[in-house]
Amino acid sequence: MQKKPVILVTRKLPEAVETRLAEDYEAHLNAEDQIYSSAELISLSDGVDALLVCHTEKMSAEVIARLPQRVRAIVSFSVGYDHIDLDAARKRDIFVTNTPEVLSDATAEIAMLLLLGAARRSSECEQLIRTATWADWSPTYMLGLQLTGKRLGIVGMGRVGQIVARRARGFDMEIHYHNRTRLDPEREQGAIYHEDVDSMLPHCQFLSINCPATPDTHQLLNAERIALLPDGAVVVNTSRGAVVDDDALIAALKAGKLFAAGLDVFNNEPDIHPGYRELSNTVLLPHIGSATVETRNAMGFRALDNLDAIFAGNEPRDRLA
Numbered sequence: 001m002q003k004k005p006v007i008l009v010t011r012k013l014p015e016a017v018e019t020r021l022a023e024d025y026e027a028h029l030n031a032e033d034q035i036y037s038s039a040e041l042i043s044l045s046d047g048v049d050a051l052l053v054c055h056t057e058k059m060s061a062e063v064i065a066r067l068p069q070r071v072r073a074i075v076s077f078s079v080g081y082d083h084i085d086l087d088a089a090r091k092r093d094i095f096v097t098n099t100p101e102v103l104s105d106a107t108a109e110i111a112m113l114l115l116l117g118a119a120r121r122s123s124e125c126e127q128l129i130r131t132a133t134w135a136d137w138s139p140t141y142m143l144g145l146q147l148t149g150k151r152l153g154i155v156g157m158g159r160v161g162q163i164v165a166r167r168a169r170g171f172d173m174e175i176h177y178h179n180r181t182r183l184d185p186e187r188e189q190g191a192i193y194h195e196d197v198d199s200m201l202p203h204c205q206f207l208s209i210n211c212p213a214t215p216d217t218h219q220l221l222n223a224e225r226i227a228l229l230p231d232g233a234v235v236v237n238t239s240r241g242a243v244v245d246d247d248a249l250i251a252a253l254k255a256g257k258l259f260a261a262g263l264d265v266f267n268n269e270p271d272i273h274p275g276y277r278e279l280s281n282t283v284l285l286p287h288i289g290s291a292t293v294e295t296r297n298a299m300g301f302r303a304l305d306n307l308d309a310i311f312a313g314n315e316p317r318d319r320l321a
């Protein structure tokens, strides 16, 4: 009988996914779910045919260069791939795959939650209840902003961005977007295209960041761009923290330039900029965009489909390198 490929699984995955992994592969699971250092990743890759990683594992050029020769694939349990140096993988002829599509709905739901939560001050309100400091009701108490009928700008009109647009249309929002390329009219669904982000920002009473983290989008939302937003705008981010300049966003939230922000992703997770915690006008979530049972199972199975294709000698569906 042919030997099963050996897979290093760097994080604990949903049970159904680990069950299939253990059936089809010699899977080295991480039952304790401890985060491996770069040195541990390299030493644990000894005798391994592929790595199944999450965004928590930084597969830098240095790490990839030091992986044992036997490693043929890095299969990521994520749509984002800013944690993997694709050029370094190509140089080593290592396959790299991600898990697009299956997490778009769940992530768009979190964007809606953040838009609503930031606009209606949900964290601040809940805090009042939890700390037993809710004193009274009054006509001017805890006033927020309404989404209905407002203008929403979307930076990055990929799969998630398009679903955010669809959901926001249900709130009668007018959709503006910036994307590297304009969508065809069928996918645009009446959304207003802006060739450059700076010309879109003055229209955005609400802004949703849905673009990937790349060198081009690094700190895209900086002090100059925040200044272009209308006073009292709301910003939400469900893509990557690297797209935002934390100091600039915190300063704008403190100064009242922005009404609120809703963030699911941060620079340097989980040791986020402490300034966010001190602000009452932030809704802060611990990177749970794709954290539903259905979606995490689907991400795992999609990663396994990619692995299966690679070890069957076929082109994996979600090949990045």
Ligand code: 8YV
Pocket: 053, 054, 055, 056, 077, 078, 079, 080, 081, 103, 239, 287, 288, 289, 290, 291
């Ligand atoms: C995942 C994400 O939970 O897929 C992504 O890119 O940001 C998250 O939704 C995470 O990356 C898992 O590795």
